[in-house]
Amino acid sequence: MEFDDVTVRAVTADGDRTLLAGVSAVLTESRVALIGPNGSGKSTLARLVNGLVEPAEGRVRVDGIDVTEHAAQVRRRVGFVFSDPAAQLVMPTAAEDVALSLRTRHRSSKDRRAAALAVLESYGLTEVADRSVHSLSGGQRQLLALAGVLATDPSVLVADEPTTLLDLRNSRRIGQLLFGLPQQLLLVTHDLELAAQCDRALLVEDGRVVADGPADSVVDHYRALA
Ligand SMILES: Nc1ncnc2c1ncn2[C@@H]1O[C@H](COP(=O)(O)OP(=O)(O)OP(=O)(O)O)[C@@H](O)[C@H]1O
Structure with missing residues (x-):
């Protein structure tokens, strides 16, 4: 992942607002945390990494591919999970939701279901396969959202506060799962313990990267500021 002098602006009622100003970073480490105040x-x-936000200036690349110029190509490589899995669970049941992620890989609905059930089994979610996604616990929902995203085999996973709504046990479980993945991970988190386990952390303040380096030292620096 590469951010090259990226500025992001938003139009607000009070005029243009700069959300990010001149951010540059080449992220090659396998686990990278983004930390900083609300x-x-x-x-x-x-x-920016999957084109949900576009730069006003500068460039963002994933695997060397420009996110703005080749949005669809980049989106196929980037998986994204949010703190609230409800935002991405769109089908009535768990199995149907994972099957939806697999639609481009398996043409027949029978094959899709079989593949979805295999994915659910690997995440310990077999029991909930035919249950309504609304009836699942928060932990199960987050696991399901993650399973659906990882089923598409992205090369990069962006996780935006994936453990915020979870209890300690589920938050640890999701944390362990994220850290065990082969994919490069970009993790937005207020959980500084989790952040400190990353290889690198960027401290963002007021739209700028104000500290960047080994995660444990950036986390210590941030703690000292509080
Ligand atoms: N589309 C938009 N239009 C106007 N302002 C926006 C827009 N998107 C984000 N913002 C503002 O930009 C700032 C940065 O938002 P962002 O969600 O990136 O912060 P964050 O560091 O992730 O915060 P948190 O830790 O609270 O989730 C906030 O003040 C937010 O209100």
Whole structure:
């Protein structure tokens, strides 16, 4: 992932507002955390990676591919999970939701269902396959959202506060799962313990990256500021 002098602006009732100003970073580490105060621009930075937010200036690349010029190509490579899985669980049942993610890989609905059930089994979700997504617990829903995204085999996973709504046990479980993945992980989090386990962290404040380096030292720096 590469951010090259990226500025993001939004039009508001009070005029243009700069959400990110001149952010540059080449992220090659396997686990990268984005930390910083509420409203500092972490989600905006994360959302640039799959084109949910577009730069006003500068360039964003994933695997060397420009996100603005080749949006569809980049989106296929980037999986995205949010703190509230309800935002991405769109089908009535767990199995149907995963099957939807697999629609381009398996043409027949029978094959899709079989593949979806295999995915659910690998995440320990077999029991809930035919249950309404609304009846699942928060932890199960987040696991399902993650399973659906990972079923598409992205090369990069962007997770925006994926553990915020979870209890300690589920938050640890999702954390362990994220850290065990082969994909490069860009993790937006207020959980500084989780952030400190990353290889690198960027501290975002007021739309700028104000510290960047080994995660444990950036986290210590941020803690010292509080
Ligand atoms: N489309 C938009 N239009 C106007 N302002 C926006 C827009 N998107 C984000 N913002 C503002 O930009 C700032 C940065 O938002 P962002 O969601 O990136 O912060 P964050 O660091 O992820 O915050 P949090 O930790 O609270 O989730 C906030 O003040 C937010 O209100």
